[in-house]
Amino acid sequence: MQLSILLLASDRNAATQLAQALAEPGHGVTVVSSVPDLLSSAPRYSLVVIDRVQGGASVADVIAQLRADSSSPAVPVLAISQSADLEERIALLEANADDVLTRPFDTGELAARVEALAIRAQHAAERTGSRAYNDGSGRRVVAVFSPKGGVGTTTVATNLALIAAERHPNQTLILDLDLSFGQVASHLNLTPKQSVLELARDVAAQHDHELFRTYAIHHPGNLQVLAAPPGPGFSSLITAQHVEQILTVAAEAYEVVIVDAGAALDERAMTVFGRSDTTVIPVIPEIPGLNSVHIMLDQLSDIGALGGSSLFVLNNVFARDLLKRSDIETALGAKIAAELPYDPLVYLKAVNEGVPVIRGSSRSLPAERLRALADTVFGPVAGVVPLAAPKEKRGLFGRR
Numbered sequence: 001m002q003l004s005i006l007l008l009a010s011d012r013n014a015a016t017q018l019a020q021a022l023a024e025p026g027h028g029v030t031v032v033s034s035v036p037d038l039l040s041s042a043p044r045y046s047l048v049v050i051d052r053v054q055g056g057a058s059v060a061d062v063i064a065q066l067r068a069d070s071s072s073p074a075v076p077v078l079a080i081s082q083s084a085d086l087e088e089r090i091a092l093l094e095a096n097a098d099d100v101l102t103r104p105f106d107t108g109e110l111a112a113r114v115e116a117l118a119i120r121a122q123h124a125a126e127r128t129g130s131r132a133y134n135d136g137s138g139r140r141v142v143a144v145f146s147p148k149g150g151v152g153t154t155t156v157a158t159n160l161a162l163i164a165a166e167r168h169p170n171q172t173l174i175l176d177l178d179l180s181f182g183q184v185a186s187h188l189n190l191t192p193k194q195s196v197l198e199l200a201r202d203v204a205a206q207h208d209h210e211l212f213r214t215y216a217i218h219h220p221g222n223l224q225v226l227a228a229p230p231g232p233g234f235s236s237l238i239t240a241q242h243v244e245q246i247l248t249v250a251a252e253a254y255e256v257v258i259v260d261a262g263a264a265l266d267e268r269a270m271t272v273f274g275r276s277d278t279t280v281i282p283v284i285p286e287i288p289g290l291n292s293v294h295i296m297l298d299q300l301s302d303i304g305a306l307g308g309s310s311l312f313v314l315n316n317v318f319a320r321d322l323l324k325r326s327d328i329e330t331a332l333g334a335k336i337a338a339e340l341p342y343d344p345l346v347y348l349k350a351v352n353e354g355v356p357v358i359r360g361s362s363r364s365l366p367a368e369r370l371r372a373l374a375d376t377v378f379g380p381v382a383g384v385v386p387l388a389a390p391k392e393k394r395g396l397f398g399r400r
Contacts, residue, residue, distance in 0.1 A: 003027045003118055006045040008038045008062065010054035018051055018080075021107045022114065035062055042066060042075050047117060050097075051080040060095040067096045076117040086233050093201060093237055120204035120211055141251050142377055143276040145261035145269065147296045148289045151282045152315040152340065154178070155347060156373070157260040158187045158356045160280070162221045163374040164256040169222035171255040177243065177272060178262030179235040182228020189354025190217050192227035197234050199226065200242040207245075209253040221359065224254065240267040247275045256378075265296060273300065278377055279310040283332065285323040290331040297333070311337035313373060318342065338373040341365050 005027050009015035015031050023029045030045070032038050035057060042048050048066065050059050059079050066077065079097035081088050092100045098120075099113055144157040161174035176184035176196065185192050194215055205211035216224035229235060250257045261272045273279055283293055297310075314328060314336045329335055346361045353360055358367045 003046045003114070004044070005029045005047045005049060005114070006038065006041055007031045007049045007051065008035070008053065009033065009051035011052050014051060018049070021110055022049065024107070025111055025115075027114070035065070038062065039065060039069055042069070045075065046121070047076050047078065047114065049078045049080065049114075052082070058091070060091040060097075063092065063095040063097050074121075076121045078113060078117060086231065090233060090237065093197075093234075096201075098201060099198070116214070120202055120208075140255070140278070140378065141247065141257045141259065141276045142278045142280060143259045143261045143272050144280045144282070145272070146263055146282050147265055147292045148284075149263045151284045151289065152313075152317075152347070153263065153282050154183050154187050154260050155350070155357070156280060156282050156313060156315075156340075156370070157258055158184060159358050159370045160374055160377060161223055161256075161258040162219075162356055162358055163371060164258060164378060165219075165221050165223035167378065168255040170218075170224065172222070172258070173216060173224045173226060173250055173254040173256070174258045174260065175226045175246070175250060176228035176260050177268065178228055178260050178264075179238055179268070180228075180232035180262070180264070182260065182262065184260050185217070185225060185227040187351060187354060187356060188219050188223075188225060190219060190225060190227070192217055192225070195227040195229050196246065197229040197237060199246060200238045206242075206249055209249065212249050212253050226250075238268070240271045243268045243271045244275070247272070251275075265299075270300075277309070280313060280373075280377065281310060282313045282315050283328070284315050284317050285321070285328055287323075287331065290328060294332055310334075311376065313337065314339045316340060316342040319344070337376055338369065340369050340373075 005022050007015065007019055007022065007029055009018060009031060010033050019029045019031050030041070032041065033054065035053065038048070050062055053059055053062055063077055063079060066075070076098045077096070079092040079100050081092060081100050081102045084102050089100050089102070098117055101110060101113055142160065144153050144160070146153050157174060161172060165172040174184055176182035199205055199212070199215045202211070205215060213224070216226050219225055229238070247257070259272050259276065261269055281293060283290060312332060312334055314325065316339065319342055325336060343364070343366050346357055346364050346366050350357045350360050357364065358370055361367055
């Protein structure tokens with residue numbers, strides 16, 4: 001695909017090098033040095049790249065001006081960040097850059113980013129309306145959430161996702177919406193290069209299944225993973241509207257979607273609850289934590305936020321039974337659907353190695369209980385053979 005690219009760069013040497021790199025795949029590149037020239041010419045080009053700006057304006061300012069121009073609001077924009085500074089990247093994304101590339105960068109990465117932007121823009125122009133969210137096809141959305149951190153939410157979510165992937169290979173997605181400190185990728189020993197943050201900036205991918213799938217990382221367990229943003233500074237850039245649209249297309253693109261919804265009871269979490277067929281709530285046997293869950297449920301019940309059924313998983317994190325199960329159920333006002341046993345080594349081993357319990361300790365009691373939980377959530381399936389953990393060369397903490 002050959003593109004017409006408009007490049008804004010005030011530094012002549014940098015402009016020459018960047019223009020050569022952009023033109024190498026066969027694209028036509030026009031270089032301008034002033035903002036007025038960029039704004040007047042942008043509608044005629046298929047991609048705008050903004051490197052350095054002269055005068056007092058910033059790259060973010062120029063993008064904002066471009067987006068405000070009614071003649072070129074949808075032109076894809078690739079912004080070049082001059083450093084890896086988090087605040088600069090956030091400012092560029094908030095100004096509605098479609099993608100941000102940080103110096104220094106590899107020319108191969110530049111070419112890949114340009115091609116991806118072009119494909120997304122093409123699909124955006126061609127896309128049609130999407131199906132209704134719940135279409136009776138048997139597709140499932142399962143949320144895992146607790147108002148208290150450290151109760152095993154990500155452990156439950158990742159193991160449920162791998163079990164679902166055994167039943168629906170490459171048709172199961174785990175979506176990490178613990179937007180500040182999500183650890184799904186770490187629990188699965190993956191190093192994501194993109195995340196839900198980039199997806200939230202890509203309007204085309206939020207309406208196109210094929211493009212949506214390009215943001216997911218493939219796990220050896222036939223599981224697709226959409227990682228959380230790289231740090232808490234990006235959390236505010238993802239709105240409830242983003243979550244709504246991402247869940248809509250995810251449920252259309254995959255048979256099963258598992259959402260690690262974190263521990264923040266905000267509008268984004270409410271959106272997840274409303275979209276989920278089942279909400280799994282891990283709890284631990286302590287009174288303050290149980291009280292917080294009870295208060296949360298009362299609030300959600302009052303406003304009708306839970307869209308489907310909810311079930312409780314008792315995670316026994318203490319060596320001794322501090323509370324009876326009947327006392328816990330009384331505090332919750334509901335029955336416990338599953339119980340995970342205390343184990344001082346299996347869970348820690350799973351987290352440190354990045355191999356979830358059902359694969360790294362497949363014959364353990366915790367693995368057995370997690371599979372029983374999956375049968376409760378998804379229904380039992382006869383004849384499914386669990387996948388063994390892959391043999392991998394491991395280093396620190398057993399990771400690759």
